[in-house]
Amino acid sequence: MTTEITTDVVVIGAGPCGLFAAFELGLLDIKCHFIDILDRPGGQCAELYPEKPIYDIPGFPVVTGQQLTDNLMAQIAPFAPEFHFNRMVNSIDKQDDGSFRLATDADEIFHTKVVVIAAGGGSFQPKRPPVDGIEEFENKSVFYSVRKMDDFRGQDVVIVGGGDSALDWTLNLQPIVRSLTLVHRRAVFKAAPASVNKMQELVGEGKINFLTGQIAKLDGENGQINHVHLTTDAGDLSVPATRLLPFFGLTMKLGPVADWGLELNDNTIVVDTEKFETSVPGIFAIGDINSYPGKLKLILSGFHEAALMAQAAKAIVSPGERVVFQYTTSSTKLQKKLGVA
Amino acid sequence: MIIHVTDQAGESHELEGLDGWRVMEVIRDWGLNIKAECGGALSCATCHVYVDKDWLDVVGAPSDEEEDMLDSVGDVRANSRLSCQILMSDALDGLKLTLAPSAAKD
Helix, strand or coil: CCEEEEEEEEEECCCHHHHHHHHHHHHCCCCEEEECCCCCCCCHHHHCCCCCEECCECCECCEEHHHHHHHHHHHHHHHCCEEECCCCEEEEEECCCCCEEEEECCCEEEEEEEEEECCCCCEEEECCCCCCCHHHHECCCECCCCCCHHHHCCCEEEEECCCHHHHHHHHHHCCCCCEEEEEECCCCCCCCHHHHHHHHHHHHCCCCEEEEEEEEEEEEECCEEEEEEEEECCEEEEEECCEEEECCCEEEECHHHHHCCCCEECCEEECCCCCCECCCCCEEECHHHEECCCCCCCHHHHHHHHHHHHHHHHHHHCCCCCCCCCCCCCCHHHHHHCCCC | CEEEEECCCCCEEEEECCCCCEHHHHHHHCCCCCCCCCCCCCCCCCCEEEECHHHHHHHCCCCHHHHHHHCCCCCCCCCEEEHHHCECCHHHCCCEEEECHHHCCC
């Protein structure tokens, strides 16, 4: 069933710049909803480098991606933004009254006055192995995640990768498949040692095969693979297979953003530097996803963009209302909103 | 100092690099087809290159952490490196390398 949500602002992307936008909007009494393809806030900070130190956030000589995310979440908590994770915005349509209708791939419709795109490098999508023609098999016999285990029951499965996803699914699927071959480019695994040990036991018992190598080619027809060709140290091999699960992690793709009718420049959204508004009034873009003369892809630049965007968004959400510029250090009104006065 | 980079289309480019720059930064700065999405944090593998065999000894082998990241691409060869982990220096003047398919932007 379709869920319908009406709000003032939808922020697409819950990375650091999007999160800070909730703060700036919140000070102006604007409530927002977040939509993010990941399963948690933080964007690149959480997905790519949670443990890596960042040295150029003002006021923090050093902070990790995860700490920054946690701090931002604490900072915006008074404004209680709502988060919708694990989904992607498929379409944005401007309505006759100037508002927007957003549809997600989780069967939701958002009605909103303002859209803020804070999508960084786009949406995180599974990395596709560099194999010619793999697209025609995708979602038919090549999958990048296991949605229904039953799709793999009684199948000849090839799993590629050496991380936790590859090892976990090797262990979970082994009891129900007809055959299972794990392929990794080397005999060293990043996955949890306990999983690696269990996998090696299964190999020892002859219940699964393990091969060191990489996928070179896929054979099959009408979307159904029948053989996976591998390049290995011992030469080329062909493994009969009806299902392939490559687990190479995630990469950022611009995705549906390209179809929203916004002026783009080299996979980024063109904005002005007064409001950070796109070529479509009412749709703003902040952070790494936007471009303008002199743009620097820095988190701190995204914070600045969020503050200016919020002022412009306010004029759309509450037309005619006079906004008095205030500081959190001195304004009791703002402090009340933050729950500290 | 100069590096010679062959792109995914087979075209070769002579790029000027500065001492201390990451090779990834040189390639990105010259606008070649390199995604380099994590910006040099050794958190992705989208600056993957193949080092010319004559230069392998000079460039050296990847670290364990770099090897772990290389697990996330499907076109690794014996001469694979992540170009964000190679720093320009006089010793690398003339370096030859090729951009891997997995380094390409979408």
